[in-house]
Amino acid sequence: MPQPTTVVxxxxxxxxxxxxxxxxxxxxxxxGAQPKNETDMIGTLSQAADIDxxxxxxxQNGYLPFDDMVVIKDKDGKFxxxxxxxxxxxxxxxxxxxxxxxxxxxxxTIGKEQLGSLxxxxxxxVASEDAARAYIGFKHINGPxxxxxLSKAKYSMRWVERGGSLREIARTFGDTHNTVARQLNxxxxxxxxxxxxxxxxxxxxxRFAFSHLYTGVSxxxxxxxxxxxxxxxxxxxxxxxxxxxNAPNLERYMRWLYGSxxxxxxPLIRKQNPDLGRLNRVLSDSGATNxxxxxxxxxxxxxxxxxxxxxxxxxxxxARVNCDEALKLASDFDGEDTTIxxxxxxxxxxxxxxxxxxxxxxxxxxxxxxxx
Numbered sequence: 001m002p003q004p005t006t007v008v009x010x011x012x013x014x015x016x017x018x019x020x021x022x023x024x025x026x027x028x029x030x031x032g033a034q035p036k037n038e039t040d041m042i043g044t045l046s047q048a049a050d051i052d053x054x055x056x057x058x059x060q061n062g063y064l065p066f067d068d069m070v071v072i073k074d075k076d077g078k079f080x081x082x083x084x085x086x087x088x089x090x091x092x093x094x095x096x097x098x099x100x101x102x103x104x105x106x107x108x109t110i111g112k113e114q115l116g117s118l119x120x121x122x123x124x125x126v127a128s129e130d131a132a133r134a135y136i137g138f139k140h141i142n143g144p145x146x147x148x149x150l151s152k153a154k155y156s157m158r159w160v161e162r163g164g165s166l167r168e169i170a171r172t173f174g175d176t177h178n179t180v181a182r183q184l185n186x187x188x189x190x191x192x193x194x195x196x197x198x199x200x201x202x203x204x205x206x207r208f209a210f211s212h213l214y215t216g217v218s219x220x221x222x223x224x225x226x227x228x229x230x231x232x233x234x235x236x237x238x239x240x241x242x243x244x245x246n247a248p249n250l251e252r253y254m255r256w257l258y259g260s261x262x263x264x265x266x267p268l269i270r271k272q273n274p275d276l277g278r279l280n281r282v283l284s285d286s287g288a289t290n291x292x293x294x295x296x297x298x299x300x301x302x303x304x305x306x307x308x309x310x311x312x313x314x315x316x317x318x319a320r321v322n323c324d325e326a327l328k329l330a331s332d333f334d335g336e337d338t339t340i341x342x343x344x345x346x347x348x349x350x351x352x353x354x355x356x357x358x359x360x361x362x363x364x365x366x367x368x369x370x371x372x
Contacts, residue, residue: 009124009125009126010068010122010123010124010125011122011123011124011125012120012121012122012123013071013079013120013121013123014119014120014121015088015091015092015095015118015119015121017077017078017079018069018071018078018079018080018081018088018121018123019038019074019078019079019080019081020035020038020041020080020081020085020088020089021080021081021082021085022034022035022036022041023158038092039099039102039103041085041089042089042092042093042099042103043103045085045086045089046089046103046105051086051089051090051093054086054087054090055090055093055094055105055107055108056108058090058091058094058110058114058117058118059094059107059108059109059110059111059114060108060114061114062113062114062116062117062118063087063091063114063117063118063121065122068084068122068123068124069081069083069084069087069088069121069122069123069124070082070083070084070123070124070126070132071084071123071124071125071126072125072126072127072128072129072132073125079123079125082126082129082132083132084123087121091118091121093105093107094107094110094115094118095115095118129162130162148210149183149210149211149214150187150208150210152183153183153184153186153187153210153214154187156169156180156183156184156187157184157187157188160184160236166180166181166184166234166235166236177234178233178234181233181234181235181236182214182215182218182233183210183214184236185214185217185218185231185233185236185237185241186210186213186214186215186217186218187214188236188237188238188239188240188241189213189217189226189237189241189242189250190210190213191239192239192240192241192242192250193250193251193254195240196247196250196251197251198251198254198258201261202260202261202262203258203259203260203261203267204258204259204260204261204264204265204266204267205258205259205267208258209257209258209269209272211272212257212258212269212272212276213254213257215272215276216253216257216276216279216280218233219276219280220280220284221279221280221281221282221283221284222253222279222280222283224283224284225246225249225253225283225289226242226246226249226250226253227242227243227245227246227249228241228242252293255267256268256269256279256292256296256298257269268296268298275298278298278302278306279298281302281305281306282298282301282302282304282305284305285304285305287304288301288302288304288305289301291304316354323347323351
């Protein structure tokens with residue numbers, strides 16, 4: 001996909017003329033509350049964006065003008081950085097070592113020449129945020145410096161709130177309309193859950209798997225459970241899409257997806273496949289849903305909708321696939337791990353036992369059918 005052309009005015013600005021963009025979608029809340037001042041912003045970026053490598057690069061080479069910041073002039077005459085907040089944070093730290101010490105950030109030693117390269121920074125000045133969207137969108141959605149799904153969704157939400165359409169966003173990003181809508185609506189549900197008390201930083205696992213949520217709420221079971229069945233998956237659901245009567249269900253759903261670090265409750269969704277699909281099946285059945293709400297045991301609830309006989313067949317097919325893969329690699333085994341011989345013997349014994357059982361069940365069924 002060719003890079004979109006954006007009309008900009010190149011120039012240079014003193015770091016003193018630049019200010020952070022506090023609505024930057026890269027700040028995905030994983031490290032706490034949205035920054036409210038410059039110190040908070042730099043501290044947040046140092047955790048969320050890992051600026052150590054950038055600091056080392058600047059200390060060694062100075063500021064390399066290969067990737068201009070994208071800025072817009074604010075009413076107070078300052079230039080807000082729409083693209084390049086991480087670089088501005090690094091520059092601020094080198095120019096203010098006391099701030100670095102306050103934030104407990106260790107700065108590498110920087111020479112006079114390299115420090116001097118921070119006095120004027122190359123920028124691209126845009127007349128409006130609309131003018132910057134195609135450039136930033138290409139770079140971070142489909143280009144060389146991709147954002148994660150949550151950052152993409154935040155960027156899309158800002159665009160929609162400024163009058164953009166989902167089709168326009170999808171077209172600019174070279175993405176499908178459905179993917180943009182799913183991510184945006186996942187963010188709508190997340191924002192509503194946060195208002196109700198959910199905290200991303202309290203998720204049991206350090207890495208917040210946003211894809212669990214935007215994929216989950218696009219499935220029929222979750223939509224039924226959360227009362228979203230009247231909402232088209234290809235439209236923007238808007239603020240607070242989950243009705244207040246389903247607020248307890250939303251709280252439970254977020255707990256099933258993400259658990260709670262403070263309460264030491266692991267999530268039910270360990271892997272998106274197959275766990276998310278199983279949760280969808282459970283939530284599509286009222287009896288299974290009751291079991292899940294009562295026991296908080298996805299395996300037990302899934303037994304209500306997936307007969308054990310069917311699960312046996314699925315497990316056996318999967319075992320055969322894995323066995324075929326092992327057979328393909330067997331000639332590469334070097335014989336060093338002698339314990340694997342016992343594993344192979346156990347596998348053989350299990351296969352023989354399963355074969356005998358399946359053969360017996362098949363014969364029994366034939367006899368019953370013959371007697372009818």
